[in-house]
Amino acid sequence: MKPPNQLSCSKMFIMSAIAALELIYPASDWADECMATLKDPHGSVIVPCDRGGTAKFGSAKLRAGEHFLVERTPSDGWLVYLKSGCNGFIEKADLQLLPNEPLMKLNYDREKTEWRKAQSARHSELSEAASSGKEHGFNYHEILTAASTGDLKAIARFFSLARFMDGGAADEYYAEQWELVHVVGDDAFARFLVTQPAKVRENIGVTLSSPGDTEPISKPKPYIKRYFPKTYKLLFATKGSLHT
Numbered sequence: 409m410k411p412p413n414q415l416s417c418s419k420m421f422i423m424s425a426i427a428a429l430e431l432i433y434p435a436s437d438w439a440d441e442c443m444a445t446l447k448d449p450h451g452s453v454i455v456p457c458d459r460g461g462t463a464k465f466g467s468a469k470l471r472a473g474e475h476f477l478v479e480r481t482p483s484d485g486w487l488v489y490l491k492s493g494c495n496g497f498i499e500k501a502d503l504q505l506l507p508n509e510p511l512m513k514l515n516y517d518r519e520k521t522e523w524r525k526a527q528s529a530r531h532s533e534l535s536e537a538a539s540s541g542k543e544h545g546f547n548y549h550e551i552l553t554a555a556s557t558g559d560l561k562a563i564a565r566f567f568s569l570a571r572f573m574d575g576g577a578a579d580e581y582y583a584e585q586w587e588l589v590h591v592v593g594d595d596a597f598a599r600f601l602v603t604q605p606a607k608v609r610e611n612i613g614v615t616l617s618s619p620g621d622t623e624p625i626s627k628p629k630p631y632i633k634r635y636f637p638k639t640y641k642l643l644f645a646t647k648g649s650l651h652t
Contacts, residue, residue: 440479440480440626440627441477441478441479441480441511441624441625441626442477442478442505442506442507442509442511443475443476443477443478443505443506443507443509443510443511443512444475444476444477444478444503444504444505444506445472445473445474445475445476445503445504445506446470446471446472446473446474446501446502446503446504447502447503447504448472448502449472449473450472451471451472451502452469452470452471452472453469453470453498453501454467454468454469454470455467455468455469455470455488455490455494455495455496455497455498456496456497457493457494457495457496457518458495458496458497467494467496468490468492468494470488470490470498470501474490474491475491475506475509475512476488476489476490476491476512477489477511477512477514477624478503478505479623479624486498487624489512489514489624490515491512491515492515493515493516493517493518494518510634511625511631513590513634513635514590514624514625515590516587516590516591517591519556519584519587519591520553520556520591523549523552523553523556524549524553526538526549527547527549527550527553529549535548535577535580536575536576536577536579536580537573537577537578537580537581537584539577540572540573540574540577541569541572544572546569548569551565551566551569552566552584552588555588555592556588556591556592557592558592558593558596560596560599560600560603563588563592563596563597563600564600564603564604566585566588567585567604567608567612569581570611582615582618582621583621583623585612585615585616585621586615586616586621586622586623589616589636589639594635594636594637594638594639595638597636597638597639598636598638598639598641598642601639601642601643602642609642609643612643613643613644616628616632616639616643617629617632617643617644629644632644
């Protein structure tokens with residue numbers, strides 16, 4: 409059984425960092441996440457591409473006319489997700505919310521670079537999941553990097569690591585399952601699923617339908633159905649089916 413969801417260290421950092429931001433929209437305007445754009449037709453905003461509270465990915469310019477996903481946090485801040493894969497905070501930006509627009513597909517391709525770098529991280533730099541892997545004799549990010557290439561055996565191995573993960577390590581691990589699905593894509597992930605026993609597919613379905621593991625998507629099933637139709641069919645529409 410999957411461990412209880414917990415806030416990751418990076419998420420806690422993010423919420424602390426934005427607690428003092430001045431917001432321009434009341435909480436009643438919309439619930440959960442939605443699409444948005446800048447109101448100023450000639451404006452732009454610099455977005456720091458935060459990862460774990462640090463701008464490892466530099467920054468991106470958010471331009472007028474660009475549509476992006478925004479999420480309100482428990483401390484009334486805003487997280488911005490761009491189609492380029494950059495995500496971070498914007499302060500005092502004049503936004504036009506688009507609650508009726510379908511949510512965009514998230515881009516986690518930038519994570520592949522971080523996973524590859526983390527394979528050779530020093531002990532003091534290891535994440536909790538990587539530390540747990542080292543304690544149990546495997547390189548967590550080496551497996552994740554191989555899985556990100558679409559290697560079916562590596563994907564299977566990564567999804568078998570749950571027994572080694574608890575606490576903060578589990579929080580990171582289940583979030584990276586969600587990211588990995590995006591990185592490998594619907595076709596490759598569906599090919600992996602058809603090789604797996606029904607119980608494994610059931611467990612994956614539980615994770616990918618749990619909002620705590622699919623942030624910022626609070627209703628993951630409709631999102632998966634839109635962008636990962638083969639995966640959706642195998643996990644939810646035709647339970648136990650081995651056909652894509």
